[in-house]
Amino acid sequence: xxxxxxxxxTVITLAFAPAAIAHNSYVNDIPNGSDFRCETxxxxxxxxxxxxxxxxxxRTQMNLTDPPSTAxxxxxxxxxxxxxxxxxxxxxxxxxxxIFATGGTAARSTDVSHPGNVQxxxxxxxxxxxxxxxxxxACDNCGYDANPLQEDADQNGVGDVCEAEVPVCTCTGAKADxxxxxxxxxxxxxxxxxxxxxx
Ligand SMILES: [Ca+2]
Ligand SMILES: [Ca+2]
Ligand SMILES: [Ca+2]
Ligand SMILES: [Ca+2]
Numbered sequence: 001x002x003x004x005x006x007x008x009x010t011v012i013t014l015a016f017a018p019a020a021i022a023h024n025s026y027v028n029d030i031p032n033g034s035d036f037r038c039e040t041x042x043x044x045x046x047x048x049x050x051x052x053x054x055x056x057x058x059r060t061q062m063n064l065t066d067p068p069s070t071a072x073x074x075x076x077x078x079x080x081x082x083x084x085x086x087x088x089x090x091x092x093x094x095x096x097x098x099i100f101a102t103g104g105t106a107a108r109s110t111d112v113s114h115p116g117n118v119q120x121x122x123x124x125x126x127x128x129x130x131x132x133x134x135x136x137x138a139c140d141n142c143g144y145d146a147n148p149l150q151e152d153a154d155q156n157g158v159g160d161v162c163e164a165e166v167p168v169c170t171c172t173g174a175k176a177d178x179x180x181x182x183x184x185x186x187x188x189x190x191x192x193x194x195x196x197x198x199x
């Protein structure tokens with residue numbers, strides 16, 4: 001009798017083991033996935049058939065490919081708001097710009113909230129945001145000037161407000177400092193002018 005029960009337990013364990021391993025692997029497909037682990041997608045009852053709103057969206061997205069795959073799944077999900085709490089999945093999971101890749105590190109590892117729980121929200125979902133315009137530094141086209149609409153008339157990736165201040169700005173977000181060579185030339189010219197005045 002004992003052996004029979006033991007075998008049944010073993011069979012059940014093996015039957016569910018692959019699913020558990022598979023679910024654990026999905027943790028690497030989501031920024032800060034280790035914070036909530038399986039509960040990122042599932043209800044906290046241990047039942048893998050019970051998905052929260054984020055988990056349902058993840059599964060739907062995964063099944064759009066044949067065979068089902070997690071490739072590109074985050075890029076397709078980061079802007080959505082699975083739980084309808086006003087913060088995107090990316091803002092909640094520390095990757096508001098959607099630049100996370102499987103196995104990588106999220107832009108932010110603190111203040112992470114649950115993307116499938118409407119009660120869970122991040123205090124500063126766009127951090128780091130140096131100019132406080134609610135566009136995270138990693139995707140702000142002018143990181144030191146507030147431009148929440150990201151106006152970019154010539155579509156060169158540098159925000160209009162940034163180009164207006166630094167005409168030859170080649171930065172991708174941060175305001176460029178004057179090149180050291182330009183400063184040197186300025187000092188030389190000033191020195192020559194001073195010398196002429198003394199004569
Ligand atoms: Ca949300
Ligand atoms: Ca949430
Ligand atoms: Ca910003
Ligand atoms: Ca800005």
